[in-house]
Amino acid sequence: MVTGRNENLSGRIRLGMVGGGNDAFIGGVHRIAARLDDKFELVAGALSSTPEKAQASGEALGLARIYDDFKQMAIREARLKSGIEAVSIVTPNHVHYAAAREFLKRGIHVICDKPLTSTLSDAKKLVKAAESSDALFILTHNYTGYPMVRQAQEMVANGDIGTIRVLQVEYPQDWLTEQQDFKQAEWRTDPERSGAGGSTGDIGTHAYNLACFVTGLEAESLAADLQAFVPGRPVDDNAHVMLRFKGGARGMLWCSQVAPGNENALRLRVYGDKGGLEWAQEDPNYLWFTPYGEPKRLITRNGAGAGDAANRISRVPPGHPEGYLEGFANIYSEAAEAIQAHRNGKTPDASVVYPTIQDGLSGVKFVGACVQSAARNSAWVKLD
Amino acid sequence: MVTGRNENLSGRIRLGMVGGGNDAFIGGVHRIAARLDDKFELVAGALSSTPEKAQASGEALGLARIYDDFKQMAIREARLKSGIEAVSIVTPNHVHYAAAREFLKRGIHVICDKPLTSTLSDAKKLVKAAESSDALFILTHNYTGYPMVRQAQEMVANGDIGTIRVLQVEYPQDWLTEQQDFKQAEWRTDPERSGAGGSTGDIGTHAYNLACFVTGLEAESLAADLQAFVPGRPVDDNAHVMLRFKGGARGMLWCSQVAPGNENALRLRVYGDKGGLEWAQEDPNYLWFTPYGEPKRLITRNGAGAGDAANRISRVPPGHPEGYLEGFANIYSEAAEAIQAHRNGKTPDASVVYPTIQDGLSGVKFVGACVQSAARNSAWVKLD
Amino acid sequence: MVTGRNENLSGRIRLGMVGGGNDAFIGGVHRIAARLDDKFELVAGALSSTPEKAQASGEALGLARIYDDFKQMAIREARLKSGIEAVSIVTPNHVHYAAAREFLKRGIHVICDKPLTSTLSDAKKLVKAAESSDALFILTHNYTGYPMVRQAQEMVANGDIGTIRVLQVEYPQDWLTEQQDFKQAEWRTDPERSGAGGSTGDIGTHAYNLACFVTGLEAESLAADLQAFVPGRPVDDNAHVMLRFKGGARGMLWCSQVAPGNENALRLRVYGDKGGLEWAQEDPNYLWFTPYGEPKRLITRNGAGAGDAANRISRVPPGHPEGYLEGFANIYSEAAEAIQAHRNGKTPDASVVYPTIQDGLSGVKFVGACVQSAARNSAWVKLD
């Protein structure tokens, strides 16, 4: 009945973590994601930029090896016989490049949170670092780990909606409607640490990545209107973006952190000349499919109508909802399959899919283009 | 319990109709709308541009007086002691100006379908004609007749969502996904008869009007990207529009006739610094309201939370859905109240609200600005 | 495009009304329903049991002939050359029998609100009166007038869900959660006027009728548990009923007037060995259909997947919602078609469908069986 994700059947991958100390939200998410399918074992960490906190956080998690900083960790783990094989980087954006570089150059696989980096310059350097390393680089654009997102991708690829004409993607939230002081909000609205984009970097990149992932389209150019509605906020908290894709499709992207009533409302709609697809992250087990001229159909995770790409990464039967953590875990489990193949000098199966450093570079370019277009009164700006 | 729309309590208004012959969809809608609250009596018509069809259609409806053309009708009805007091104009767009002028100049009230005209030049002339007439001019932007749209307007005006920052309005359909031959599609995709805008004129104007109506905002400028996806189609069938409003709010408008799975999916979302509102035409008895920091609330027509503006134009208790025809009838019944007040030389009650010729002019300007912006590679174009 | 309900193409039917004075909700609904498709003209009325109110209400509506009581009206109208051809009876339940009898015996067609009568004895006498009359009898179980209910009926009849096994029907409301004083509530909770059933008679009969209408099943027996939760209420305000149908299907019916959050939440679900159907009155333009083993499909009024039975009684395109009044009007328009056929000595087309006096008798029996079963500690009680 359930033919999808399996638990670990061979040795677990030894994992380290950079960032993700006590009060960091996303670190905990990465740890659960790594643990869910039992394919990783977290053994080492440099969990904070302050040594005391790094120590305390590492102890609280019962880590075998605790480090003061990521460089020290990279150096020492690389020397150990049973040192970490992979590292999760979950720091604020501006640290991604420096941290990732240290591990890549020592052949340790990197699983990095998005956006790739806070500047385009860092992103390009990181791409080079990855290219000259034998290690794998996985970017956690986690929303591509939802089974019904894979289902949508598969259906587009199969031609089920024909040639794509229109793409609407949006990612509204409301948590920054007012000025916030707590840590999650603070670094995300500081251009030094998060990059020039605010909502564009934090969530716009997810929306952009999702749209490209599902459709297989490449954006050609964009025209953006960015705002910072909350007084004193140095980065955008709302962005309206028009998109032109290679081949002629057109789209719109809206991301906002000031839209009351929206918690995490990432939503994608794609329309072709033969049909349409609609998916919403907050109700992720459903995919709406309308073959043009026929009634709308509700495809459910692991249910009737779901295909191989989605079923492969499902765990429980239809009607038993999987959520955000399961989707995130799918990125980790894809990474695990790729790393296990790498251990054996093999290429992973073609069904193994995860966001790459190129996706990360695209995201950073997207943010840059948004900022540039906005500065030029929404002129069209080329991507790439 | 039900305190809203009443049936006619004084004499019905004598109504004529121009256009709306046998095979016209919107004519039948106007007739039901006029009849629903029993405030009008349809007595005369010039229902088609071909005399035979005009005669046959008039007979089928049992009209008392049937005319070959609207000018003849305007002249003769104006001379009759019990001639029509008002006329509904439901022809293709390019005829609106010429027809409306004939009735306005004879003091016959005009209820005109949208968009106001097919050209800006006609629109301006029609505004003058209306200004120099004692007769009323009502434009059937019918979606403003939905009770929950009035509710939204009232809540915005009451400050329930604070200062508006972001507005998302969309109006996707799918009926023109492929080339169509039937009459409804034909004139709507002919620029000579419908105007330079395709989807922008036919449905974009509704979306634009709805957004302005609910928020009370005035658009300052727009940047548009228009497409005609179906080969050979001379007007746009998809439009992406970014909007800037006076006072700083920003918005997006998307209209499409090539989005499979969307029947008539007009939807408005408005976000202020204190809350958000969401409404969808296909489920019109619901209004979602989120006061920032509190749970989302579902306000229902005539239900708990609905206020005077909505209840005044409701007919049946909550849970007994009202629909498109009831909303359309509300425009007619507002017109009736205004005409009845006019009969008595009075101003209608302040609660009587209907779209005016100025709304019509704004709509024509909107279409023109979209076309102009698209021609200038989506440059921002001022409105007004 | 719109191939459904047409406006009147021949002479309107002259209609009278009994009950439905100023402050009665359902009278106004019947009048709108009669007017919507322009097939009736309301010309006479005995709108209240008190002559002054009857006079005032009739004047307010501009009726041509106003009567003090229904008997006087029946006698005089029957003698007029252009007297009423049909009468709508919209009084409290206990008056239905006496009023209907007067018109039936004079050959005037009766359109009667539900439930048929307040007692089984009256119901049986009324059936006899109808059988010995040439006049038609139409019961306004209006929910059978919704296009998607007809769609469901057609699909069941076509075998789309196979042999029916399970039927779940419910009709919760909340308006009697607390003691109410206003008129609508008052007579509905008085057994002298509404009958022995409270919620069972007022809304349970609708649910029961809907279930039988859609499925074509006949109930064999029921077991009921009735409650009056509001202290001092002499009739049930909540009913749980188990149903056994001829042929082996089983079902449940729940009706309640004390379920906060439910406005008028009539809902039907039917499951066969090949598929399932789900419909909800508050969102009436949708019908959910699941062929077993395939994705759920959303069939929409006048949209893809809708068949002849539904399209025939639709007025506007898909995505333009029709509601309660349109559904109610469909009963009136079916009645009109039957009456027009009767005028010409013909049988109406087989597609003309309306609830009959037998449906009314079944409803009264249903209420009686509920009350009897409850009195016998939920023992199974035969129906018929």
Added chain:
Amino acid sequence: MVTGRNENLSGRIRLGMVGGGNDAFIGGVHRIAARLDDKFELVAGALSSTPEKAQASGEALGLARIYDDFKQMAIREARLKSGIEAVSIVTPNHVHYAAAREFLKRGIHVICDKPLTSTLSDAKKLVKAAESSDALFILTHNYTGYPMVRQAQEMVANGDIGTIRVLQVEYPQDWLTEQQDFKQAEWRTDPERSGAGGSTGDIGTHAYNLACFVTGLEAESLAADLQAFVPGRPVDDNAHVMLRFKGGARGMLWCSQVAPGNENALRLRVYGDKGGLEWAQEDPNYLWFTPYGEPKRLITRNGAGAGDAANRISRVPPGHPEGYLEGFANIYSEAAEAIQAHRNGKTPDASVVYPTIQDGLSGVKFVGACVQSAARNSAWVKLD
């Protein structure tokens, strides 16, 4: 921001498993649930009733100690210095009693799948075994682990909906619509292994437990109508049950495995004299709350309106959906907190809540009462 479930901060609990070999669905679910919050470590197992399969399954999972049968495992683990502290029992129902007894009598905590046992006799013996053991007994009625179920329970306890009057609970599925051969279906429809109830035991017990858990009500008696619609099926696949609760509330329970279009549609609605609550398992992050006379409110997991009981067991921010596995993990993490307190000779915090053996006994009585009532033509049967 996220104040809920924490990862393990002290030593993990050593866990064993009985049942849950390669092809068993529920075993994998228990393992993920145990792992998600990092509070358990699976070290031993007797995963199958056939030694070869037990061995192979244990190896595949990399278990430290693999046993041929549960008795052997109980005996040996009890003797080890670092033997298992707790065991998960995930066999078919008829094995629960014998297996649980072996561990309870050796002081090993038991986490047991539901229903408790396949017979009432076994259930009573198991209650005694648990009472005479120092070990804890946790029953995985996992649906009580959903945060919004806890929210509902807290709101009922706070009096937010007043005195409960009506309770509607349903659990329809469709996977047994046709005869099935695969293992999951097979033992669940064999009375020797699953007990006398089919759908009543497999899913009805969940629905019954959920209803009692949220409301705090105790059922007094029930009247049931059971069917086996699929020819040759020896146990019920559909059940209609009327419920009477101590204190006067009334309810209905429907469970079905033959309702096409329902995947796992457990749903609870509770109505009091001050408000109503509605929750659906397939969309578990939402709780609908209507204070009587006010608009319906949508309370979301970890969002505005959610209280301590729900937030305590949430992991990720609002809008990041948690699902079935997270809810299941909450039962395991509650168990872990209780076991950790037990290690230290303490009572766990009052906020720690999990289903107990008494809930299990109630479930078995519920099944027995359903079967008995059905055999007596739906007569009311007392519970307890």
